[in-house]
Amino acid sequence: MEFQGSILIKAILVLQCFSILCASQSQDFDFFYFVQQWPGSYCDSKKACCYPTTGKPDADFGIHGLWPNYKDGTYPSNCDPSKPFDESQISGLTSSLQKNWPTLACPSGDGITFWTHEWEKHGTCSESVLNQHDYFETTLNLKQKANLLKALTSAGINADGGSYSLSNIKTAIQDGVGFAPFIECNRDSSGNSQLYQVYLCVDNSGSDFIDCPVFPHGKCGPEIEFPTF
Template sequence: MKFIYSLFVIQLLFVVSAFSQDFDFFYFVQQWPGSYCDTQKSCCYPSTGKPAADFGIHGLWPNYNDGTYPSNCDSNTPFDRTQISSVLKRMKSEWPTLACPSNDGINFWTHEWEKHGTCSESVLDQHSYFQTALDLKHQTNLLQALTSKGIKPNGESYTLQSIKEAIQESVGYTPFVECNVDTSGNSQLYQVYLCVDNSGSSLIECPVYPHGKCGSEIEFPAF
């Protein structure tokens, strides 16, 4: 009987451990609005008006070390606007939507929570998930990292290496830079990925990087 009980305890501990470690790290992704808008698809400003000329949050995405990721993990915890009431003002300015037609951002945040956030519930509830992303934005301050090295959103081109080095020197970790293409077909700085441990508390070196590459020279468009 004691053996059976011990075996049950071991199995239970294994299940709890597996649940608490249901992903390996986060991608924290920030987006340059000028690059989102300067494509053939274009953009729409939020119903609150044009966002500030700063990187906006795209998302905080749980990932596995093999490059795959979980998604839509819990349909029983849908997005609840009341959970972010204390940070709603910051959400509107720091996590703005640029999708068309113009809207207040709720659809964007709903998508991010339900696809990605529900997969991190073992460590972050809904309020903590959004609060953590907002705090990471302030901690990393990408625009300051770039402009302090003379890399400014003025439509000029800069080397990919100089952009990565400026961010790495500022935040202490190697970023992944994603590009898109402007209306003239030029490569431009679009999104910056940094990695965060699976508690959401500390930046780390990325175990794996997303697919995709930029040219050696990329534009940093105005917004």
């Protein structure tokens, strides 16, 4: 009986170690996608948009998220249900989040639902390097480093509803930020392709932009609209 008990204890310890190992492995990742979206393109589509309860956002790119990814193109998600979003952890960042990471989903909201989704789906997968406060603060800092609107307007690419060369848009952002972006398009209510989201890659510490190991799937046309907002 003592021998069997010893085997049982060892088996339990092995299972515990395996579960801990799996949990730590589930949070390993290779790099981040840092994704910003143009609000004019979010709203100028068949899908409705609603301004936040704090009012219409600035005519600037807004943060969508900071997403851990693997070099094979896959990504982890919802890594730690035991770490739900805690609003108190970002109390000092709220005003900056409302300005730089606004929600455009309907019905109008204050951003909490949006930020909760981003933390629980993506942020919990980066806990090995960024706790909740650091995750949001790091993302806000990245937006300041990558001023997409300035990079585009400096190259004569303006949110005026006109069409611009996709290659010129990529070049303008690369010249401004230092790294090649991935451009995601959506379609306006008339079916025209338009500049929607810009992906940049960040090292797995969240510190620096890097060359993207892999780009997402998707393709824009050679000429795309940059709608007003």
